[in-house]
Amino acid sequence: MLDRLDLLVIGECVADIVRLPGAADRIHPGGSPANVAYGLARLGHDATLLTQLGPDTNGQLIRDHLAGAGVDVRTDGSTAPTPSAAVTLDGAGHAAYTFEITWTLGPVSPDRPPAHVHTGSIAAVTEPGAATVRSAVESLRAVATVSYDPNVRPELMGDHEAAVRKAEFCVALSDVVKASDEDLEWLYPGQAPEKVAERWLATGPAVVLVTRGGDGAFAVLPDGQVTVGALPTEVVDTVGAGDAFMSGTLHALAAHGLLGAAGREGLRSLDRATVTDVLRHAAAAAAVTVSRAGANPPDSAELAAALGRM
Template sequence: MNVLVVGESLLDIVSDTAGHVAAVPGGSPANVAVGLARLGLRPTFVTHLAPDDAGETIRAHLESAGADIVAVDTATPTSTATATIGTGGAASYRFEIAWNLSDAALDDAIATHGPLHLHAGSIAAVMQPGADAIASAIEGPLVASMSFDPNIRPGLIHDREAALHSVRRCLSRADVVKASDEDIAWIEPGEDPVKVASRWLALGPSLVVVTLGSDGAWALGTFGQVFVPARTVDVVDTVGAGDSFMSALIAGWLAFTCDSSRGTVGELTEEQARDLLVDCVTAAAITVGRRGAQPPTRAELTAAR
């Protein structure tokens, strides 16, 4: 099945405690597209890029990884994020971002590549005007399956209720959902993350995964619940760890459940869910062990199991 990733791309300006500064391509959906390509898929990435140097850098990065790119050019400068790496490798972000995607551009990409699996989330799922294009597209008949990662950025959300409405629309359409415990704390304050994931299953997804950082991850589905601890690793920084996890989740879920000849999907067994989570936490561990959002290749992931 073809895979379409839609969402923001930006240039990460990364500074660490030693004073090193580097400009590297990033953005959660862009990182997922790169991760999928490195795992052997050929994703198409639909994004908003300006015709500037930063945009060309991002385009070249994605294409060199093996992703096809459909870029909507506007006069707006390509978005940036300033990532500051603190003690222990944790990253904090400050964004200068715009998200502008027309219904026509996304509909054309889906019509060209469908039936397909569509991945959406992060800033693009809640920031207007592009969020409405995603909400409309995911209901189309050529979207055979969908994955969603809310990847909440509270500092960019000025209308909480509107953002929650967009998140819930995606939850009700998605087949696969991945959310961090921090995402869930923003969406459902004060609630136990695994209990929230159980409620989300009733909205429509067949698989909901909750990541707990260094504590591991839960997967919930018709198979029940599966927990896998995180891998022990020396952390360089956490940039892109969740996106590498998401790439492995999409690739593995499609491999286990997708009949590509029919464009249909099935259900995971408990054993498959556990194997899938092991791959996901391993992909994240590889990424945090090196600088920046550098998801593993298929060979690296296989060797690290």
């Protein structure tokens, strides 16, 4: 059983500049892939993040934040400014984003083959770096399982048809796919998320997970659907909730011995009880994160405590 995962995350870091009415700006380390790597390290896994960070104050802030959790940060040596996003929160804690992003990731080889590779978000669609990401995932898939989260940011997706093609390419390469209902609505307007998930499942993944905010989440398997409710909690803000859900998912799959090349066969024959357990871990991780400011996922003790309340 894999209870400590050697995981490679490929994707962007972003300095989230959080703006609340009547308050001074707060800067939080962010970026969906970076948040996933941070969440996995907090849960005890060996997480390496392949990314870009500028030689600026925000870059150092993010590097220190990730290293503090134990993430091994690898960059391609780019001197471009660290990407940033202004995050405006409404009275209900929901986030709206304005981005200043450059993504030009060049080839960087990991020191050792990972057991699992995760990618998604801006990194998988923004050129020219997205081509590097897709090539890396293709080359590593023979030795590692793969997960993908489109984490759609409409302002940065570019041409809609091209974005859909890139997302579908990544879906087909992946063993585990997670998306929000909002992601799917942007990619396929007016189509039921259950139907989109079923169609994605038919292209290659072993499981497709769909989050629905306060309405919980569901997983689509070849033999049907598994649903869990959200853990009731007071929402402070929703920044990083989906990323915590993703790291919780991978943590639970690792505990079941279902990640890494040796776990791929087991992923292809998931039973409903295992998927329910995975969804519970993911939902609990997300609930802890939304209960406090910023992308602040749980450690193992906090996750266990949240699970005890489900």
